[in-house]
Amino acid sequence: MIEIKDIHKSFGDNEVLKGISGKFKPGVTNLIIGGSGSGKTTLLKCMIGLHTPEQGSVLYDGREFTQLNTEERIEIRKEIGMLFQGSALFDSMTVEENIMFPLNMFTDQSRSEKLERVNFCLNRVNLEGKNKLFPAELSGGMKKRVGIARAIAMNPKYLFCDEPNSGLDPKTSIVIDELIKEITEEYNTTTIVVTHDMNSVMGIGDYIMFLHEGKKFWEGSNKEIAKTDIDELNDFVFASRFMKAAKDKL
Amino acid sequence: MNFTNFGRYILLLKAAFRRPEKMKIYMKAIFQQMDFIGVGSLGLISIISTFIGAVMTLQIAFQLVSDFIPKTIIGSVNRDSSILELSPTISAIVLAGKIGSAISSEIGTMRVTEQIDALEIMGINAPGYLILPKIIAGITMVPMLVIISMVLSISGGYLGGTLSGAVSSAEYIQGITTDFNPYTITVALVKAFVFGFIITSVPAYEGFYVKGGALEVAQASTRAVVVSCISILACDYIVTQLLL
Numbered sequence: 001m002i003e004i005k006d007i008h009k010s011f012g013d014n015e016v017l018k019g020i021s022g023k024f025k026p027g028v029t030n031l032i033i034g035g036s037g038s039g040k041t042t043l044l045k046c047m048i049g050l051h052t053p054e055q056g057s058v059l060y061d062g063r064e065f066t067q068l069n070t071e072e073r074i075e076i077r078k079e080i081g082m083l084f085q086g087s088a089l090f091d092s093m094t095v096e097e098n099i100m101f102p103l104n105m106f107t108d109q110s111r112s113e114k115l116e117r118v119n120f121c122l123n124r125v126n127l128e129g130k131n132k133l134f135p136a137e138l139s140g141g142m143k144k145r146v147g148i149a150r151a152i153a154m155n156p157k158y159l160f161c162d163e164p165n166s167g168l169d170p171k172t173s174i175v176i177d178e179l180i181k182e183i184t185e186e187y188n189t190t191t192i193v194v195t196h197d198m199n200s201v202m203g204i205g206d207y208i209m210f211l212h213e214g215k216k217f218w219e220g221s222n223k224e225i226a227k228t229d230i231d232e233l234n235d236f237v238f239a240s241r242f243m244k245a246a247k248d249k250l
Numbered sequence: 251m252n253f254t255n256f257g258r259y260i261l262l263l264k265a266a267f268r269r270p271e272k273m274k275i276y277m278k279a280i281f282q283q284m285d286f287i288g289v290g291s292l293g294l295i296s297i298i299s300t301f302i303g304a305v306m307t308l309q310i311a312f313q314l315v316s317d318f319i320p321k322t323i324i325g326s327v328n329r330d331s332s333i334l335e336l337s338p339t340i341s342a343i344v345l346a347g348k349i350g351s352a353i354s355s356e357i358g359t360m361r362v363t364e365q366i367d368a369l370e371i372m373g374i375n376a377p378g379y380l381i382l383p384k385i386i387a388g389i390t391m392v393p394m395l396v397i398i399s400m401v402l403s404i405s406g407g408y409l410g411g412t413l414s415g416a417v418s419s420a421e422y423i424q425g426i427t428t429d430f431n432p433y434t435i436t437v438a439l440v441k442a443f444v445f446g447f448i449i450t451s452v453p454a455y456e457g458f459y460v461k462g463g464a465l466e467v468a469q470a471s472t473r474a475v476v477v478s479c480i481s482i483l484a485c486d487y488i489v490t491q492l493l494l
Contacts, residue, residue: 048371049370050367050370050371073373074373074375075373076373077370077371077372077373078372078373080371080372080373082368082371084364084367084368085364086363086364088363088364088365088367088368089365090365090368091359091363091365101372102372104272104275105271105272105275105372105373105374106271106272106373154372160371
């Protein structure tokens, strides 16, 4: 489980996060949602240590991440898998080398064992046989799937996904969402997805935290989200014509 | 580079020299960088050094027109100039342009496309993995390139001088072999070592802290070359002052 307590983060005079707390449980897909500039990516980066919050704490199964030294942080980071918004695949490496990279760095497995793991991960994201392609030869959806394969290569306890659907068509978005949900349930990972895609919210949002102007405005599940009286949340949820039409029908 | 930048540069170097996660992976990266910096720059350094040597001979011959000065001096002036100054410094400035911009843009692009974040999230020491192999390759390959440059510059001087008739073959060879002080080679190699460090570490710093997109990567690349060149010339003066 990951717990955040009273996270504050500013950039100059701009206070982006204004005291956010919450708990993210394992085995369920946790979503952080909100409009552009609401602070969701900043919160994610504070949780994984790419930003240092001015105040508050991040606990990984009780271990206070923000107070750890570099070596102790590295130990926790070995338990983290991350899917970046732009996939962040290493351009100079093939798909196989990308997925094998963390295995090369942190395990003493033989080449055949590592290759077996790479093929398993590729198979898991339905990309078997694409080992020798370079990132430049992949479509956006394939890059995301390779990103997921690399993220799960080390059997992570915690999986973070930063806007996994950005730039993807609706059909591919659903494939990525379902993949994230399946992996979360299969490996009992604590998965946190930052998104503003309502398809994802309604499809895989077991637990949802809604951020607005740097504050937590609401938390609940995808079954509850359409029934709230919070104006800010309704403005966000029913911003699209499709969602508005669906609500009007109900 | 102001004091804040210098402080960040030192901290980045400290992180880069932390113990590697896996030596085997680092060794592979070091050899790749040696190939890029050393073998990849050999052609350019060879051409530049040969022509500089040839031009130097012609200019020295032009300036030393006197019955009181033996023509053998052309060879010895060319030798000492090539070894002490032209080969290390001109090579370093050329390499700062070629290698420095490549290092800065490579690391800068990795920064803006979140590849460095990905390394850090994996628990990998990103400065160590990305910068240390480049620095090691720089401080080993730049001195080797400088040695090759010295040989080719002196040889270029021979070709330029004899083909133009500015100096005879015998006079030039007598000039380069008379009163040779091997210490000049030591000074040149110390310079090459320092320059190799600057050529790799300064652009790596500029690239590592890029924020923004393609424009900022290009600006960092330009800044890397400018700062490297100025640092090379400043260190050239300091090393010369200290060792000669």
